[in-house]
Amino acid sequence: MTRTDAGLPRYEDAVATFRIEDEIARLDGDPATGINAYAECCGRHTGQNRLALRAISIGGELRQFSFDDLADMSGRVANLLRGLGVGPGDVVAGILPRIPELVAFVLGAWRIGAVYQPLFTAFGPKAIEHRLGYSGARLVVTNPANRGKLDEVANCPRVATILGPGDTLPQGDVDFHAALAAASPDCEPVMRKGDDLFMMMSTSGTTGLPKGVPVPLRALLAFGAYMRDAIGLRPDDVFWNIADPGWAYGLYYAITGPLLLGIATTFNEGAFTAKSTYEIIERLGVTSLAGSPTAFRLLLAEGPEAAAPVKGRLRVVSSAGEPLNPEVIRWFDAHLDAPIHDHYGQTENGMMVNNHHGLGHSVRTGSAGFAMPGYRMVVLDDEGRELGPNQPGILAVDIANSPLRWFDGYHQAETPAIVGGYYRTGDTVEYEPDGSVSFIGRADDVITSSGYRIGPFDVESALIEHPAVNEAAVVGVPDPQRTEIVKAFVILASAYQGSPELAEELAQHVRKRLSAHAYPREIDFVSELPKTPSGKIQRFLLRKAEVEKRKG
Numbered sequence: 395m396t397r398t399d400a401g402l403p404r405y406e407d408a409v410a411t412f413r414i415e416d417e418i419a420r421l422d423g424d425p426a427t428g429i430n431a432y433a434e435c436c437g438r439h440t441g442q443n444r445l446a447l448r449a450i451s452i453g454g455e456l457r458q459f460s461f462d463d464l465a466d467m468s469g470r471v472a473n474l475l476r477g478l479g480v481g482p483g484d485v486v487a488g489i490l491p492r493i494p495e496l497v498a499f500v501l502g503a504w505r506i507g508a509v510y511q512p513l514f515t516a517f518g519p520k521a522i523e524h525r526l527g528y529s530g531a532r533l534v535v536t537n538p539a540n541r542g543k544l545d546e547v548a549n550c551p552r553v554a555t556i557l558g559p560g561d562t563l564p565q566g567d568v569d570f571h572a573a574l575a576a577a578s579p580d581c582e583p584v585m586r587k588g589d590d591l592f593m594m595m596s597t598s599g600t601t602g603l604p605k606g607v608p609v610p611l612r613a614l615l616a617f618g619a620y621m622r623d624a625i626g627l628r629p630d631d632v633f634w635n636i637a638d639p640g641w642a643y644g645l646y647y648a649i650t651g652p653l654l655l656g657i658a659t660t661f662n663e664g665a666f667t668a669k670s671t672y673e674i675i676e677r678l679g680v681t682s683l684a685g686s687p688t689a690f691r692l693l694l695a696e697g698p699e700a701a702a703p704v705k706g707r708l709r710v711v712s713s714a715g716e717p718l719n720p721e722v723i724r725w726f727d728a729h730l731d732a733p734i735h736d737h738y739g740q741t742e743n744g745m746m747v748n749n750h751h752g753l754g755h756s757v758r759t760g761s762a763g764f765a766m767p768g769y770r771m772v773v774l775d776d777e778g779r780e781l782g783p784n785q786p787g788i789l790a791v792d793i794a795n796s797p798l799r800w801f802d803g804y805h806q807a808e809t810p811a812i813v814g815g816y817y818r819t820g821d822t823v824e825y826e827p828d829g830s831v832s833f834i835g836r837a838d839d840v841i842t843s844s845g846y847r848i849g850p851f852d853v854e855s856a857l858i859e860h861p862a863v864n865e866a867a868v869v870g871v872p873d874p875q876r877t878e879i880v881k882a883f884v885i886l887a888s889a890y891q892g893s894p895e896l897a898e899e900l901a902q903h904v905r906k907r908l909s910a911h912a913y914p915r916e917i918d919f920v921s922e923l924p925k926t927p928s929g930k931i932q933r934f935l936l937r938k939a940e941v942e943k944r945k946g
């Protein structure tokens with residue numbers, strides 16, 4: 395393989411020489427014969443005194459865990475789960491903040507061949523109930539801050555609670571720490587096949603409630619390739635992906651990816667602030683940072699003085715979840731002296747199009763990048779024909795020619811996005827003549843806010859649970875900080891009058907029932923909604939009117 399001046403393998407060479415056999419050889423196991431996610435992400439890195447996790451608590455205390463520490467903790471988790479009757483293929487869920495127990499739990503579940511389902515800590519009972527319902531999870535692990543929501547979840551499985559000093563154990567719960575102390579750390583990893591699952595994610599679409607995204611073990615190949623080629627992770631990097639492991643980018647690339655490569659990851663339990671982010675970069679000497687453009691825009695908003703102490707510290711910065719604005723790229727260059735690269739992916743299939751730090755790509759504005767080696771990405775027209783450069787269409791994965799792709803369809807649901815040998819992402823893009831992809835927008839009503847993918851139907855159905863709401867339509871409207879914000883148009887029941895107080899009450903209702911991140915930040919009370927003759931709400935007309943209004 396030829397090298398660029400910087401000593402990096404060249405992108406074109408990496409594409410030309412890509413062989414799935416080489417990727418498989420990087421694993422200990424073989425997806426065809428036997429593989430275990432714990433063994434890949436932890437077991438094989440033990441006995442070398444290697445750091446696996448730096449965890450900063452809410453109080454600012456730094457705790458460090460080696461792969462051997464995680465092996466011990468996850469072995470105990472594995473035996474605890476086994477004792478509770480959890481076996482290979484069973485789903486166990488976690489509603490946990492970014493604490494070390496989360497990593498131990500995920501690895502412990504994988505060790506016995508179980509499937510981990512993340513539940514974001516901002517979720518309310520409605521969002522939790524739906525996800526536990528379709529996954530059939532056998533156990534949920536949580537902490538006292540999130541425990542109360544489970545009391546409102548119908549058919550909630552057994553709960554294990556991680557108690558802090560002074561907390562009392564809810565009746566019937568498993569005391570997580572006490573059970574771990576009593577359990578043996580020894581547990582032989584249960585071998586599985588590449589098509590067996592190890593994660594059950596969720597994702598939102600335009601219609602219906604969120605759907606389950608089953609992740610098979612062979613996805614490890616793609617997660618490792620992203621860390622190596624796109625993030626460009628090196629053994630001497632201090633890596634911090636600030637995304638929450640309640641979502642794909644966090645679980646795939648803040649936990650699984652770095653540990654797979656045997657490189658330590660970082661958790662900050664505290665809420666995101668620009669100040670604490672700069673402090674942690676400086677304190678830990680972070681060299682490789684990943685996150686969403688909203689987070690980076692918040693760093694920018696703090697001004698150059700706040701950035702000055704860490705200028706030149708970051709070797710590379712990786713951005714995912716929303717298109718990256720040119721202004722952020724310029725600002726990071728000027729005030730942090732850090733190359734920030736846009737990467738594109740989805741919960742389905744993970745990251746697929748990147749400006750690869752590890753393959754010699756330079757900073758590019760307005761471009762999502764190039765297909766990851768191991769993927770053949772195409773742009774399709776409405777009839778499913780492949781388009782050439784400068785013609786907008788739907789970005790899609792050519793299934794037969796993408797050995798790293800792993801998404802086979804939603805859990806117990808139709809997958810119209812897989813058709814004619816392609817997986818259609820639902821994002822409108824066009825190819826540049828050089829083969830890079832420029833992002834245009836979503837082809838459907840899915841909302842992208844702060845890097846979160848939010849389904850309008852989900853928010854609408856939470857709104858109509860409120861007695862004041864007769865009908866609701868939810869759209870994403872442009873926002874300079876969050877890319878889009880959720881906006882609701884509400885027809886009230888006859889006994890109610892629209893007011894700012896009622897709007898706030900409805901917003902709080904969605905926050906509490908559904909999720910603290912997916913509530914409508916704007917609500918308009920209206921007397922009618924645009925509909926098709928068959929009665930389907932035309933969200934695109936509401937969105938168009940809002941875009942025009944904001945332009946004005």
Ligand SMILES: CC(=O)SCCNC(=O)CCNC(=O)[C@H](O)C(C)(C)COP(=O)(O)OP(=O)(O)OC[C@H]1O[C@@H](n2cnc3c(N)ncnc32)[C@H](O)[C@@H]1OP(=O)(O)O
Pocket residue numbers: 514515516636637638641642643644665666686688689690714715716739740741744745844845846847910911912
């Ligand atoms: C392939 C892929 O998966 S691509 C990328 C996936 N996407 C992501 O990882 C998401 C990236 N986004 C983020 O990490 C965050 O939005 C950040 C760091 C950029 C900004 O964070 P914040 O400004 O703190 O708020 P955030 O957007 O998370 O949350 C929105 C609201 O939910 C609340 N919230 C978030 N988490 C929680 C929680 N655990 N408990 C209660 N409330 C919460 C916030 O307080 C906020 O409330 P507010 O509207 O009253 O301010």
